[in-house]
Amino acid sequence: MEERNNILIQKFHQNRLEAAEKDELEMKIEQGDISLEELDLFQDVLQATSNDPILLPSARMDHRFYAHLDQLNRKQGWPIKLIGKIAAAILILLAAFLGGRETGTRQEKVPQLSPSQQTLQALLSTKDISEKIHLVSSISLQNDADAVLIDALLYTLCHDESKNVRLACIHALLAYSTLPEVRTGLIHAIQFQESSLILLHLAEAINTSGKKMSKEAFHSHINKSLPIFVQRKLEAVLTHL
Amino acid sequence: MLLIGCSVFGQEEMVNIPFKSSDQAKSLVIDLNEGEVSIVGTDRTDVLVRYQSHRSQSEGEQEGMEEKSKGLSKVSSGTKKIEMSSKENQIMIRSDSYDANLSFAIEVPKTIDLNIDIDFSGNVSIQDIQGNVNVELASGDIRIQGLNGLLNASSDEGDIHVQFVNIPDPKTMMWMTTSGDIDVSLPSDYSAKLKVKADKGDVYSDLNIQFQEKVERVQDTDEDGSFRYINNSWTYGTLNAGGPEIIIITKLGDIYLRKL
Numbered sequence: 001m002e003e004r005n006n007i008l009i010q011k012f013h014q015n016r017l018e019a020a021e022k023d024e025l026e027m028k029i030e031q032g033d034i035s036l037e038e039l040d041l042f043q044d045v046l047q048a049t050s051n052d053p054i055l056l057p058s059a060r061m062d063h064r065f066y067a068h069l070d071q072l073n074r075k076q077g078w079p080i081k082l083i084g085k086i087a088a089a090i091l092i093l094l095a096a097f098l099g100g101r102e103t104g105t106r107q108e109k110v111p112q113l114s115p116s117q118q119t120l121q122a123l124l125s126t127k128d129i130s131e132k133i134h135l136v137s138s139i140s141l142q143n144d145a146d147a148v149l150i151d152a153l154l155y156t157l158c159h160d161e162s163k164n165v166r167l168a169c170i171h172a173l174l175a176y177s178t179l180p181e182v183r184t185g186l187i188h189a190i191q192f193q194e195s196s197l198i199l200l201h202l203a204e205a206i207n208t209s210g211k212k213m214s215k216e217a218f219h220s221h222i223n224k225s226l227p228i229f230v231q232r233k234l235e236a237v238l239t240h241l
Numbered sequence: 242m243l244l245i246g247c248s249v250f251g252q253e254e255m256v257n258i259p260f261k262s263s264d265q266a267k268s269l270v271i272d273l274n275e276g277e278v279s280i281v282g283t284d285r286t287d288v289l290v291r292y293q294s295h296r297s298q299s300e301g302e303q304e305g306m307e308e309k310s311k312g313l314s315k316v317s318s319g320t321k322k323i324e325m326s327s328k329e330n331q332i333m334i335r336s337d338s339y340d341a342n343l344s345f346a347i348e349v350p351k352t353i354d355l356n357i358d359i360d361f362s363g364n365v366s367i368q369d370i371q372g373n374v375n376v377e378l379a380s381g382d383i384r385i386q387g388l389n390g391l392l393n394a395s396s397d398e399g400d401i402h403v404q405f406v407n408i409p410d411p412k413t414m415m416w417m418t419t420s421g422d423i424d425v426s427l428p429s430d431y432s433a434k435l436k437v438k439a440d441k442g443d444v445y446s447d448l449n450i451q452f453q454e455k456v457e458r459v460q461d462t463d464e465d466g467s468f469r470y471i472n473n474s475w476t477y478g479t480l481n482a483g484g485p486e487i488i489i490i491t492k493l494g495d496i497y498l499r500k501l
Contacts, residue, residue: 131412133414137488163358164377164395195379195397196397197396200492229361
């Protein structure tokens with residue numbers, strides 16, 4: 001359903017909605033399946049790149065985007081709205097970037113991405129762990145680190161394959177740990193962790209946010225299917241808090 | 242791709258894996274549940290993997306086994322699936338075996354990036370590598386000699402010992418452990434910003450570091466009126482002129498930062 005919603009939102013902003021689709025979109029907004037905030041997000045990103053002609057994604061990009069979105073949709077427990085935002089941001093930024101490259105010979109103007117957008121784009125596109133850790137750490141040093149960057153850090157903390165990248169995310173998020181959405185995101189991230197080292201650092205980061213979280217409350221969020229040796233080790237390390 | 246189901250009881254197996262291109266950047270990824278890994282940078286252009294399982298038995302166990310198997314010949318001993326593959330100049334070695342006695346001795350070209358992940362237990366030693374190294378262990382020591390590149394390393398339980406010879410492209414690095422020491426030798430002229438924390442240990446150094454203890458205090462009153470105060474102490478330092486950040490954390494061990 002989320003995939004369908006994104007198609008409708010995209011078509012809405014590209015004035016490609018057919019009558020039946022327009023009715024469908026309105027009904028989804030009425031029913032709360034699509035929020036106005038989601039529409040605005042797309043609008044903001046589109047406006048940010050409005051100086052350049054909006055290029056429709058190629059069939060290959062479409063396929064990759066929906067494959068990626070489908071993969072994200074299958075991740076358990078992650079807020080679907082955020083997935084949509086991140087996926088949309090990737091698509092639009094990628095479109096702007098590639099569009100700029102493709103039209104570079106015809107136009108002198110290239111898309112100007114803000115430092116935040118550049119960092120996000122680099123973070124999402126690199127597979128190099130050293131580079132990722134460097135980028136993640138640099139986010140906490142940026143004065144203009146915005147909600148999208150913080151969302152990207154929280155997403156990376158939950159889903160990156162590398163334990164070291166996840167640890168770097170926790171330390172980057174420490175700079176923002178007093179923000180309610182960061183604290184909520186840190187607590188949400190507990191269930192995705194299988195490393196006692198990460199869980200220990202996560203518990204510390206949550207404590208640093210200044211709000212009390214008991215050991216029992218922390219345990220209630222931990223993935224119950226963790227291997228027994230991880231659970232035992234976790235018991236041991238949490239005593240060091 | 243090589244898929245190897247092997248009996249490796251005490252017997253060393255050897256596999257050569259070539260890279261697709263000698264000109265492009267090379268990388269080696271190792272993903273194990275358990276095992277010892279030793280990697281040495283050499284002048285060779287391919288990767289040579291030697292592996293075996295040294296199953297150790299106590300004298301009593303040995304005698305019991307000999308009694309049970311009297312008159313029989315051993316035909317197989319513990320089959321382990323080890324997968325080795327090569328794609329786009331990245332060689333991957335993967336095993337889902339839980340065998341702490343499984344060991345890999347690997348020779349690689351000197352110029353290579355390494356990414357090692359051992360989920361349960363095992364030590365890693367690395368020597369003479371020019372490239373970036375990432376090591377993630379659950380329980381084990383990390384020992385690296387002659388590293389010419391970046392290192393990111395973590396171990397839930399274990400020491401981290403590293404001797405850098407050079408860091409040609411300085412970027413953020415991170416070394417973390419819960420219950421081990423972190424002992425690092427850096428070139429004396431290397432510049433970095435340090436963020437260091439040894440919760441129950443000490444920090445020692447002979448490098449040119451301007452240290453500054455910074456205490457982050459958080460004070461809060463909950464809805465129920467209970468008062469909460471957190472004293473979170475970090476040691477910040479500027480090594481020489483300062484530069485990319487190095488984050489060093491151990492919960493129970495000491496930190497040693499040495500001049501090379």
